[in-house]
Amino acid sequence: xxxxxxxxxxxxxxxxxxxxxxxxxxxxxxxxxxxxxxxxxxxxxxxxxxxxxxxxxxxxxxxxxxxxxxxxxxxxxxxxxxxxxxxxxxxxxxxxxxxxxxxxxxxxxxxxxxxxxxxxxxxxxxxxxxxxxxxxxxxxxxxxxxxxxxxxxxxxxxxxxxxxxxxxxxxxxxxxxxxxxxxxxxxxxxxxxxxxxxxxxxxxxxxxxxxxxxxxxxxxxxxxxxxxxxxxxxxxxxxxxxxxxxxxxxxxxxxxxxxxxxxxxxxxxxxxxxxxxxxxxxxxxxxxxxxxxxxxxxxxxxxxxxxxxxxxxxxxxxxxxxxxxx
Amino acid sequence: xxxxxxxxxxxxxxxxxxxxxxxxxxxxxxxxxxxxxxxxxxxxxxxxxxxxxxxxxxxxxxxxxxxxxxxxxxxxxxxxxxxxxxxxxxxxxxxxxxxxxxxxxxxxxxxxxxxxxxxxxxxxxxxxxxxxxxxxxxxxxxxxxxxxxxxxxxxxxxxxxxxxxxxxxxxxxxxxxxxxxxxxxxxxxxxxxxxxxxxxxxxxxxxxxxxxxxxxxxxxxxxxxxxxxxxxxxxxxxxxxxxxxxxxxxxxxxxxxxxxxxxxxxxx
Numbered sequence: 001x002x003x004x005x006x007x008x009x010x011x012x013x014x015x016x017x018x019x020x021x022x023x024x025x026x027x028x029x030x031x032x033x034x035x036x037x038x039x040x041x042x043x044x045x046x047x048x049x050x051x052x053x054x055x056x057x058x059x060x061x062x063x064x065x066x067x068x069x070x071x072x073x074x075x076x077x078x079x080x081x082x083x084x085x086x087x088x089x090x091x092x093x094x095x096x097x098x099x100x101x102x103x104x105x106x107x108x109x110x111x112x113x114x115x116x117x118x119x120x121x122x123x124x125x126x127x128x129x130x131x132x133x134x135x136x137x138x139x140x141x142x143x144x145x146x147x148x149x150x151x152x153x154x155x156x157x158x159x160x161x162x163x164x165x166x167x168x169x170x171x172x173x174x175x176x177x178x179x180x181x182x183x184x185x186x187x188x189x190x191x192x193x194x195x196x197x198x199x200x201x202x203x204x205x206x207x208x209x210x211x212x213x214x215x216x217x218x219x220x221x222x223x224x225x226x227x228x229x230x231x232x233x234x235x236x237x238x239x240x241x242x243x244x245x246x247x248x249x250x251x252x253x254x255x256x257x258x259x260x261x262x263x264x265x266x267x268x269x270x271x272x273x274x275x276x277x278x279x280x281x282x283x284x285x286x287x288x289x290x291x292x293x294x295x296x297x298x299x300x301x302x303x304x305x306x307x308x309x310x311x312x313x314x315x316x317x318x319x320x321x322x323x324x325x326x
Numbered sequence: 327x328x329x330x331x332x333x334x335x336x337x338x339x340x341x342x343x344x345x346x347x348x349x350x351x352x353x354x355x356x357x358x359x360x361x362x363x364x365x366x367x368x369x370x371x372x373x374x375x376x377x378x379x380x381x382x383x384x385x386x387x388x389x390x391x392x393x394x395x396x397x398x399x400x401x402x403x404x405x406x407x408x409x410x411x412x413x414x415x416x417x418x419x420x421x422x423x424x425x426x427x428x429x430x431x432x433x434x435x436x437x438x439x440x441x442x443x444x445x446x447x448x449x450x451x452x453x454x455x456x457x458x459x460x461x462x463x464x465x466x467x468x469x470x471x472x473x474x475x476x477x478x479x480x481x482x483x484x485x486x487x488x489x490x491x492x493x494x495x496x497x498x499x500x501x502x503x504x505x506x507x508x509x510x511x512x513x514x515x516x517x518x519x520x521x522x523x524x525x526x527x528x529x530x531x532x533x534x535x536x537x538x539x540x541x542x543x544x545x546x547x548x549x550x551x552x553x554x555x556x557x558x559x560x561x562x563x564x565x566x567x568x569x570x571x572x573x574x575x576x577x578x579x580x581x582x583x584x585x586x587x588x589x590x591x592x593x594x
Contacts, residue, residue, distance in 0.1 A: 004473075008466065184457075188454055188456065188457060189457075191459070192459045193447055199432040199434055206426075207447060207448075207501060208419045
């Protein structure tokens with residue numbers, strides 16, 4: 001009984017290295033203030049990747065248009081700051097709420113069909129929103145982007161600075177908060193039912209799970225989290241432009257998950273760190289051709305496998321599959 | 327005499343109330359009639375077997391009962407409630423649960439996680455996101471019972487995809503029982519199980535709780551005649567006959583149409 005409860009609860013317990021990792025992240029803008037802006041960017045895309053992992057890794061819903069919610073959150077937060085009030089936290093909540101509502105509406109489109117249908121439908125949604133933001137230029141600024149977003153201080157005390165330290169800590173705090181909630185979510189009975197319908201929707205239905213409703217719920221929640229990431233970007237950069245809806249953004253976040261690993265919450269975070277740092281380093285060396293190296297890295301990663309890539313010792317033995325069958 | 331050994335459940339067919347009933351059930355796929363006017367009654371606590379040659383429409387009938395398919399005509403009632411148009415998951419919530427002929431499991435989860443998830447769902451905790459799976463004492467207790475009943479305790483922390491076939495077959499049934507069924511439809515529970523792992527499975531089928539009404543679909547005549555107190559024979563989508571194992575064993579129609587070889591039925 002005790003042993004059983006322990007092995008059920010084990011995945012939900014915090015590991016010793018986790019607080020250390022977060023301490024390191026929070027210390028970074030202070031230790032290397034010159035890189036605070038990139039820390040902020042990493043925190044934002046990590047949150048975005050976390051959101052995609054909730055639907056892709058933990059519920060098996062593929063999406064090539066997750067930027068729809070990221071962008072909607074960004075524009076909602078930017079417009080709120082410009083037209084209503086500049087308080088960041090209120091704006092963040094409004095951005096999340098907007099994306100959540102959009103997610104609930106869009107969830108109706110992903111309930112039917114196979115993975116390919118979902119890829120197309122999600123891609124289409126992002127394209128529709130991109131074109132709407134382009135066309136409604138009286139509201140969104142069109143292709144010039146939404147400018148003149150001035151943010152107030154966080155909690156009424158911490159002004160956004162040019163170095164981006166406040167921005168980095170603000171984004172990291174939001175990431176941490178939502179990460180902890182997402183952690184609870186994936187290790188809960190609800191999270192387990194979502195894994196079940198990812199593994200086998202037919203059986204999930206046969207044990208009394210309302211598959212469609214569960215999918216709609218997780219899609220809506222993930223949309224809200226993506227909206228939060230978008231809102232953070234708009235708030236910390238004081239700007240929202242059409243590229244928040246771009247296909248690149250949806251594809252990049254998918255790449256980050258592939259790099260870091262799907263169905264593991266730190267996968268998105270790790271992927272975001274690796275992807276952003278690679279981007280930063282390589283484009284510093286060769287600004288025009290950095291995507292070549294990212295592409296090469298991805299091909300090697302997928303062909304060799306993440307585990308083998310991270311364990312150089314295994315390069316010299318036989319591949320695992322062959323060893324096992326031998 | 328095999329059929330005298332298993333009336334331990336003690337329910338006479340005539341006295342026990344009917345829990346699951348189909349009336350004039352018809353299913354047509356285009357021009358093909360897969361189910362023809364099937365009237366079937368499962369009594370409370372029944373050990374009812376549904377047999378028939380391949381292609382007789384046994385699985386179609388299960389799919390109609392569980393809501394995977396919608397009947398062309400007819401009515402299905404569960405404990406007096408019309409469930410003909412009810413969604414599959416609602417039927418499960420009302421206690422109509424099935425197993426699958428081909429394992430339908432959750433490959434990446436362990437048997438313990440799987441059962442904890444199913445039991446949580448069954449106890450109405452499936453929508454909870456703020457507490458961890460396994461936080462609820464009653465859920466863990468039920469998992470413990472199920473794991474030991476289905477002899478899965480040893481392998482409870484292994485991923486389902488690496489389990490031996492026999493163990494997976496056991497988990498298939500454990501999941502169904504974790505749903506606390508009133509009526510359990512077992513679709514060929516021992517299909518494909520190697521001889522060495524078979525005994526374990528037969529024991530657990532025999533040990534299913536007496537208050538659960540069971541309909542067994544099976545090709546294995548040893549199991550059918552060991553287990554069932556009532557047998558329905560399905561041929562070409564229609565009920566050929568229904569009766570006690572003794573009646574079925576002696577029915578010349580069944581011998582000729584379904585079994586062909588009369589010696590298969592005289593083994594016991």
